[in-house]
Amino acid sequence: MSDLYVIMKILSNDYFSNIPGKKQVFSGGPKSFAGVISKHMKGNGYVWVSVVHRYGETDGVHAEHIIENKKHEWWVVETAETYMQNEFTNPKEYKPLAETGSLLVDTLEEILDREKPDLVFINGLSAFVWALLVAATHKKIPVVVQHAGIMTFEVANYAHRFSRAGLRTMYGIEKDFARKATTNVFLNSYSKKVFEKEVLETKKGAAVIIPLPCEAPKVIPKKKVKATKRVEIGVVARWDKIKNHKAILDLAEYTRTQGAPWRISAVTQIPDTNVQAEFKGAYRKHVRVLPPRSPRALRTFYRSMDIMLLPSNFDVSPHVVLEAAFEGVPTVMSPHVGYATTLRRNGASEFVVDFKNIPKAYNQISALIKKNYPATLVKKFATEHNPARVMHQYEQCFLKVVGGVIKK
Numbered sequence: 001m002s003d004l005y006v007i008m009k010i011l012s013n014d015y016f017s018n019i020p021g022k023k024q025v026f027s028g029g030p031k032s033f034a035g036v037i038s039k040h041m042k043g044n045g046y047v048w049v050s051v052v053h054r055y056g057e058t059d060g061v062h063a064e065h066i067i068e069n070k071k072h073e074w075w076v077v078e079t080a081e082t083y084m085q086n087e088f089t090n091p092k093e094y095k096p097l098a099e100t101g102s103l104l105v106d107t108l109e110e111i112l113d114r115e116k117p118d119l120v121f122i123n124g125l126s127a128f129v130w131a132l133l134v135a136a137t138h139k140k141i142p143v144v145v146q147h148a149g150i151m152t153f154e155v156a157n158y159a160h161r162f163s164r165a166g167l168r169t170m171y172g173i174e175k176d177f178a179r180k181a182t183t184n185v186f187l188n189s190y191s192k193k194v195f196e197k198e199v200l201e202t203k204k205g206a207a208v209i210i211p212l213p214c215e216a217p218k219v220i221p222k223k224k225v226k227a228t229k230r231v232e233i234g235v236v237a238r239w240d241k242i243k244n245h246k247a248i249l250d251l252a253e254y255t256r257t258q259g260a261p262w263r264i265s266a267v268t269q270i271p272d273t274n275v276q277a278e279f280k281g282a283y284r285k286h287v288r289v290l291p292p293r294s295p296r297a298l299r300t301f302y303r304s305m306d307i308m309l310l311p312s313n314f315d316v317s318p319h320v321v322l323e324a325a326f327e328g329v330p331t332v333m334s335p336h337v338g339y340a341t342t343l344r345r346n347g348a349s350e351f352v353v354d355f356k357n358i359p360k361a362y363n364q365i366s367a368l369i370k371k372n373y374p375a376t377l378v379k380k381f382a383t384e385h386n387p388a389r390v391m392h393q394y395e396q397c398f399l400k401v402v403g404g405v406i407k408k
Helices: 029-043 081-089 102-115 127-138 151-157 164-180 189-198 245-258 277-286 295-303 319-325 340-345 358-366 375-384 387-402
Strands: 009-014 047-055 061-067 072-079 119-123 143-147 183-186 207-209 231-236 262-267 288-290 307-310 331-333
Touching (some): 009 127, 102 127, 143 387, 189 207, 231 295, 245 277, 319 331
Parallel strands (some): 009 119, 143 183, 231 307, 307 331
Antiparallel strands (some): 061 072
16 A cells, blocks of 8 residues: 555546456557556555547447446447547538537536546547546646657648648647646657657646656566577567558568578558558568567567567657567667667667668668667666656656645
8 A cells, every 4th residue: 555645536548448348459558558557546545537438329429437436437438430520530620629529528527527536647649538638627627648659740640531620620639738738747858858849848847757667577688699590670569650660661671682581570460451552562571470469478579589670750658669678689779769868878879770771770780680788778777667666756746736745
C-alpha cells in the first residue's frame, strides 16, 4: 500500500481489449500503458474509471456502464462511425471547435456527473478523448494529458483520408489539448521540444516529463556472438508510414546487391488490402514478415537478433528500443527517434543513423553488427524507466494537480 493518504478517483480513456474477459491483443503504446497505470494505481488505493470508445450501429452516441466495481468501473461509449466522420474527420464544412461533437461531449459529461472523478487522465490523443477533455473542462475537473506522440504528424501522413475541414478540425484539436490541459505530460524532452515547435507552446508550469515504464531484468544479458555467418537484423514496428518501412525494404534490397549474408525479419501486421499492393509484395519478398506476438515471445525474438533497426520518420519513445537493450541487443535508429539524444549523450552516437542514404546506412550498420550499447547507457535506461519510479512520478503529478500531498 502506498503512503498516500488521499483517496482519489481517476477517470481515463481505455481500450476494448483491456476490458476483463475480452480477447487480449498484443500491442504497445497507450493501450499497454493503460493496463499498467490502472493496475498500479488500484494497488495503491485509488479508484479507477475506464471509458472505452468503439464504433457500433447506434444512432449517434450511446453510453453503457458495463462493469461496476469498487476499485475499477468500466464504461463503453459507442458512436456511429458516420457520426465521428461528420463531426471530426470528414465534415463538409468547418465549424468552430466549441460547436464540434456536442452530442459526444454531452454524453461524456453525463458520465462525469455520475462518477464525479477528482481527475481525468487522457492517455494518447484522438478526437474521442478531445471530447472527454472538453467535457471535463466544462465540469471544472482537472485534466492530465499524456502525449504519446504528435497527432499532427499522424494526421498529415494520412491527409488524403480527411476532408479539408476535417484536417483543420484535427489540427485544431491537438492545439486545444495544450490550451485546456491542467498538465501536459511528455515522454522526453525531445517530444516536448517538437510539440512546442510544430503544434503549440504549453502554458508555463503546465508541462512535465515522465518517461514510459519498462521493467529491466535483474541481470541484463551480454550480447551473444552468433556462431553462424548469417546476420540477423530485427524490426518490430506497426505497419505505418511514420515507422518508415520503406527504408527497411530499401535496405533489404540493397543488401542483396552487396551479397551480404543478412536476413531482415520484421514483426508487423501488413493489412490485407490492395492499397500499396506492389510495395507490400516487394516487402514480403525481401523481408521475413512475422506476426505480432506476446511480450515473452518478443523477448525471444530480440535475443535471436544481432541488431535491431528503427528508421522511423518520427517516434517519441518506442518501447522496442528498451526491450531489446534489456535483452542485450542494441537498436540502430534514425535521428527522429526520441532516444537518439540519449544515445548521443551517453557514448552511443554511432547507433544514430540517417536512413535517407541507404548505401551509407548499410556501411554504418555493418560496422555495428558485433557492437553493443555501453553498459552505462543500458543502466540509465533501466533506472529512468523503472516502473516503480515512473508510477511514483505519476502519483506526484496527480496529487499536485488535485491539491493532495504525500506524507513525509
